[in-house]
Amino acid sequence: MTLHSLALNRIYYMSRTTDTPLTEAHMRVLEYAWNYYRKNSVGPLFQNIKKHTGVTKEELSSMFPSGISSLYTWVGIPIQSRDKGCKPMATIDVENPREVYFDHNATTPLRREVVDAMVDFLQDPQSHGNPSSSYDIGSRAYDVIERARGQIAKGLGVDSGEIYFVGSGSEANNLAIKGVAEKFIQANADGDAPGHIICSRVEHPSVLETVRYLEDNGFDVTWLDVDRDGVLGADQVAAAIRDDTAIVSVMAANNEIGTIYPYAEIGSLCAARNIPFFVDAIQAYGKIPIRPKEMGISLLSLSGHKIYAPKGVGAIYIDKDLDLAPLIHGGSQELGVRAGTENVVGIMALGLAAELSYAEMESQTARYIELRSYFLERLTGIVPGAIVNGTLENRLPHNLSIGFPGVDSGSLLLSLNQIGVAVSAGSACSASSNKVSHVLEAIGADIDKFGTLRFSFGNQTDIEDIDYLFTHMPAILAQLAADARG
Numbered sequence: 001m002t003l004h005s006l007a008l009n010r011i012y013y014m015s016r017t018t019d020t021p022l023t024e025a026h027m028r029v030l031e032y033a034w035n036y037y038r039k040n041s042v043g044p045l046f047q048n049i050k051k052h053t054g055v056t057k058e059e060l061s062s063m064f065p066s067g068i069s070s071l072y073t074w075v076g077i078p079i080q081s082r083d084k085g086c087k088p089m090a091t092i093d094v095e096n097p098r099e100v101y102f103d104h105n106a107t108t109p110l111r112r113e114v115v116d117a118m119v120d121f122l123q124d125p126q127s128h129g130n131p132s133s134s135y136d137i138g139s140r141a142y143d144v145i146e147r148a149r150g151q152i153a154k155g156l157g158v159d160s161g162e163i164y165f166v167g168s169g170s171e172a173n174n175l176a177i178k179g180v181a182e183k184f185i186q187a188n189a190d191g192d193a194p195g196h197i198i199c200s201r202v203e204h205p206s207v208l209e210t211v212r213y214l215e216d217n218g219f220d221v222t223w224l225d226v227d228r229d230g231v232l233g234a235d236q237v238a239a240a241i242r243d244d245t246a247i248v249s250v251m252a253a254n255n256e257i258g259t260i261y262p263y264a265e266i267g268s269l270c271a272a273r274n275i276p277f278f279v280d281a282i283q284a285y286g287k288i289p290i291r292p293k294e295m296g297i298s299l300l301s302l303s304g305h306k307i308y309a310p311k312g313v314g315a316i317y318i319d320k321d322l323d324l325a326p327l328i329h330g331g332s333q334e335l336g337v338r339a340g341t342e343n344v345v346g347i348m349a350l351g352l353a354a355e356l357s358y359a360e361m362e363s364q365t366a367r368y369i370e371l372r373s374y375f376l377e378r379l380t381g382i383v384p385g386a387i388v389n390g391t392l393e394n395r396l397p398h399n400l401s402i403g404f405p406g407v408d409s410g411s412l413l414l415s416l417n418q419i420g421v422a423v424s425a426g427s428a429c430s431a432s433s434n435k436v437s438h439v440l441e442a443i444g445a446d447i448d449k450f451g452t453l454r455f456s457f458g459n460q461t462d463i464e465d466i467d468y469l470f471t472h473m474p475a476i477l478a479q480l481a482a483d484a485r486g
Contacts (some may be wrong), residue, residue: 003031006417007075009425010089013410014074018065026063029053034075042076043068080277089414090479092472100296100421100465104306105255105283105399105456111308113356114349118310121345131333131342141344148351152315155358156300157291164316164334169282169303171327172316175277175338176299177210177249179324181219183248186325192216195246200224200232200261201442203251207280208438211249219246229391230257230443234265241269246410247276252284252300256454257390257397258437260288264300267296276322282314286357287396298322300344302354304346308459309353314345364459368397371466375400378470388453389445398457403450407480412431412451415476421469422456 003011011030034051036044045055055063063417064070071077101109110118121127121144129137131145145165153160162268166172177197184195196303199211201223215221222240226232237248248270251261270277276298281290285302292300300317304310318324318337331341379386379402389401404412409425416423436447445452 003034003075006414007034009410010076010414011074013408013414014070016408017411018070020065023063025053025055025059029055029060029063029071030075033071033077037075037077039418043072088261088474089411089418090483091415091418092475094419094472097420098465098468100468101458102421102423102455102461102465102469104458104461104473105454106424107305107311108308108458109460110349111353111356111459114309114353117352118345118349118486121348127345129344131344141342144344144348145342146246148347148354151351151355153304153317155286155354156317158317159320162317162320162333164318164337165338165342165350166314166316166334166338167312167343169280169301169306169314170204172301172303172314173204173206173280173282174210175316175324175327176301176318177207177214177247178327179337180247180276180278180299180322181214181322182325188244192246193220193244196220196242196244197246198222198224198237198240198248198250198427200226200250200258202226202230202259202439203249204280205438207249207251220244224250226259226442228443230254230389230439231391231394232261234262234269238269238293241273241275245273245275247278249278249280251280252290253281253288253396254390254439255283256437257401257443258396259390260284260394261398263290263297264295267292269296270298271296283396286354287363287398289361291484292317292319299324302437304350304353307350307353307357309350310346313343313350317348338342360459363383365397368457371461371463372400374396374463375466378466382470382473387450389443394433398461400455401452402455403445403452404477405450407451409451409453411480412453412476415480416453416469419472419476424456425452 029049032049033044036048046060049060050056060071061067126137126140129141131138131142148159149163150160152163166175181195188195194217197211197214197219199207199221211221224232224236224240232250237250248266250261250263250266252263269279272313277296278299279297281300282303283306284290286307290300298319299322302315304313324337326337326339328339333339333342383404385405387403389403412427413423440452
């Protein structure tokens with residue numbers, strides 16, 4: 001089993017604080033110890049470590065500052081004494097612990113209405129029909145999918161036949177960009193090069209890596225920079241457009257710093273030049289109004305687990321006048337755009353969640369802005385040197401990216417986790433990586449002076465959650481500062 005992101009955060013933090021370079025042998029031993037503890041509830045002994053990793057007791061002592069004690073600490077295995085270890089986080093006593101979830105940009109819990117609908121559907125003895133089958137229960141499954149298609153289309157103001165279901169937001173992003181690129185190549189087979197793509201530098205990795213893949217395969221790419229607030233202008237797109245531009249890809253809003261991009265203005269530019277404009281709306285969908293037909297948007301992606309539906313289901317809007325090459329070949333499902341038997345219950349849940357999100361958008365936006373203002377008020381009183389990454393003027397209402405002065409983001413994340421507060425790191429120890437976030441790099445964030453955490457609210461977030469965080473924040477910051485002083 002691969003190391004979990006929380007374990008990797010801890011490992012990267014410990015590596016830095018003890019000045020221990022991570023080698024392949026380190027990671028092999030750490031992954032073995034972590035998996036052993038998860039399976040057996042105790043840490044592995046020296047003989048097990050040597051047997052399964054080839055690392056001896058003597059080698060282990062030279063690899064880690066305190067040998068096996070460090071190994072255990074690095075992966076979160078409880079040990080009797082930590083005198084020789086190194087604390088990877090602040091540990092404080094909390095009288096009334098509370099579970100607080102501030103990571104809705106990463107994923108959202110299933111909302112009750114969606115769970116109830118899924119349970120009712122799955123308990124129906126005729127819910128197992130294949131939508132492509134030619135009998136009644138298959139027809140019922142088909143109708144469920146078409147209802148969900150209509151629910152999503154209504155919120156976007158598009159035709160239901162322009163909504164296609166896929167397995168995830170990342171798949172939708174790949175389908176949009178590669179699908180357009182392949183058709184562009186086919187239509188311009190006599191050209192010297194495949195074509196040109198315009199893309200911002202702060203897109204989600206599923207967009208960036210897709211564009212880089214095409215760049216490696218001959219496409220010329222113009223990468224658009226952003227300013228210190230993460231903002232880019234439609235004029236940058238206008239200046240970059242060429243006669244051979246195959247597609248423009250700019251997200252609706254940034255998943256890390258919440259900045260909203262001028263997708264309507266960009267869409268107008270692209271529509272005037274008849275260039276497909278793709279918008280990754282996975283973070284923005286259900287949070288801000290987006291009307292593709294009115295805004296010149298040719299393709300748009302969304303994902304279920306960002307709007308309180310299950311993971312493993314997403315959708316893509318494709319303008320009816322746009323011809324797209326499929327990623328997955330096989331059957332004729334989704335009008336040939338995406339082969340494979342549909343995830344009927346997931347699609348049903350996505351449709352319901354989409355309908356609820358649009359119905360509540362205005363009221364939730366107002367509530368999120370109130371929560372955000374209260375959060376910033378408490379933050380200023382406790383951490384006056386903290387900064388907000390991104391603009392507050394043109395931002396998703398439920399998102400805050402905060403830079404804490406003189407604090408490592410990984411240690412603060414782990415400390416908050418100890419008291420039940422879930423957040424995302426944005427620098428240094430970002431999830432599953434010890435690299436700095438590409439978004440923070442793009443905006444020129446001072447990662448040496450500030451450790452960044454992302455706080456994102458959801459439909460169950462309340463004032464008490466924020467009060468809980470800031471009640472315990474001073475003690476955590478004081479302990480981290482004391483540890484830093486040695």
